[in-house]
Amino acid sequence: MERISGEIDRGDRTLRLTRSRALKMARSTHAYVRGNTAKFYEWLAKSRSAEHLPQGPSCWICGDAHLGNLGPIAAADGQIDIQIRDLDQSVIGNPAHDLIRLGLSLASAARGSDLPGVTTARMIEEMVDGYARAMAQGEDGETPEPNVVKAVKRQALGRRWRHLLSRMDDSNAGLPRGKKFWPLEPAEDKALKTLFKDPAVIAMVLALNRRDEGDRVRLLDAAFWKKGCSSLGNLRYAALLGIGGSRKQPADYALIDLKEAVTAVAPSSDPAAMPQDHAQRVVAGAMALAPNLGERMLATHVLGRSVMMRELLPQDLKLEVAQFSQGQATKAARYLAYVVGLAHARQMDREARRWWQDAVRRRQSATLDAPGWLWESVVDLTGIHEAAYLEHCRAYALSASEAQTG
Numbered sequence: 001m002e003r004i005s006g007e008i009d010r011g012d013r014t015l016r017l018t019r020s021r022a023l024k025m026a027r028s029t030h031a032y033v034r035g036n037t038a039k040f041y042e043w044l045a046k047s048r049s050a051e052h053l054p055q056g057p058s059c060w061i062c063g064d065a066h067l068g069n070l071g072p073i074a075a076a077d078g079q080i081d082i083q084i085r086d087l088d089q090s091v092i093g094n095p096a097h098d099l100i101r102l103g104l105s106l107a108s109a110a111r112g113s114d115l116p117g118v119t120t121a122r123m124i125e126e127m128v129d130g131y132a133r134a135m136a137q138g139e140d141g142e143t144p145e146p147n148v149v150k151a152v153k154r155q156a157l158g159r160r161w162r163h164l165l166s167r168m169d170d171s172n173a174g175l176p177r178g179k180k181f182w183p184l185e186p187a188e189d190k191a192l193k194t195l196f197k198d199p200a201v202i203a204m205v206l207a208l209n210r211r212d213e214g215d216r217v218r219l220l221d222a223a224f225w226k227k228g229c230s231s232l233g234n235l236r237y238a239a240l241l242g243i244g245g246s247r248k249q250p251a252d253y254a255l256i257d258l259k260e261a262v263t264a265v266a267p268s269s270d271p272a273a274m275p276q277d278h279a280q281r282v283v284a285g286a287m288a289l290a291p292n293l294g295e296r297m298l299a300t301h302v303l304g305r306s307v308m309m310r311e312l313l314p315q316d317l318k319l320e321v322a323q324f325s326q327g328q329a330t331k332a333a334r335y336l337a338y339v340v341g342l343a344h345a346r347q348m349d350r351e352a353r354r355w356w357q358d359a360v361r362r363r364q365s366a367t368l369d370a371p372g373w374l375w376e377s378v379v380d381l382t383g384i385h386e387a388a389y390l391e392h393c394r395a396y397a398l399s400a401s402e403a404q405t406g
Contacts (some may be wrong), residue, residue, distance in 0.1 A: 030108040033391040056095040059347040060288035064091030065098040066105035075292040083290040090285025091268040123333035130334035134341025143338040174221035176319040186272035200245035215244040235260035279306040289343040361378030
């Protein structure tokens, strides 16, 4: 594997990631909400409103069910479904937490689209209806996909391997170093070479896309991957594999995502029932909540640290909504809550689903057609995050100014 000049040492890497994360979270309240899961759980631990949340049947929850963490996910056999696509925070816990986190995300997206407050109220109402329909398991009818979801699903269906391979550097069949892919440290390079000789890792790669069990798997290139806010302080790598064919011309390629699994900030109602290894916990959560993704994941270790490994498929996309219309907002809220509800419901028996459906729909207000516990939680959290976002922007502006004058 060819080394690329201009290495970035670990200290410089951390500094650049810190600045990038701060900039990303300063772009909008919605971006701040997405990038700050910890603040949500700080509220959960301290707020009086949180004391009145219904306690649902313990099941695997996403723990970070915001808008960007849902989208089309391809199964190993090619089937595409809208599912939860990021399970880093997955724990066995209270399913109400996922509903509130999704409600906060949708409310912040609505504010970013300059929609009136009444639209947010309608979104919360539609969320409850969509979630309850998922608990009914089809007895109340299916929830149709809104246009914003249909659009991204059509995009996913039209994607092919060339869309992933566009990340490659044609000059050396590698990952192009630059904004996203950074050179590895020597210890990282050695560890990844060793990892992709592991029979369990090779077996997982060959299990996808009807590959031949006898195909040879070769590591062509690997890089540190600056991706989202999650790379900060943690291991994150991309690896390009050649499969079958000759050394110079593989018959197939695979792009692998390796992401360190860390302690979840989401609280668990039953820690003893979860794997103690963080990567194994995330894989178990994925199998329960998003089986399309879970069946493509493997828990492993790199440099003695717990890491989740998955092969990226071209159909894996996130829902990116720059602007909501009023009609899109309410329909999206209904459908995305339905998706989260399906993830929870598949873990419950019929009796538990019916009990939880009733608990979720229970009204506490005569003037709002939504549960008081959910509405009050979203309102409280929206105010907290708006204030924290402004403080974040102020701190970012000051640090940027100091960097320029320094």
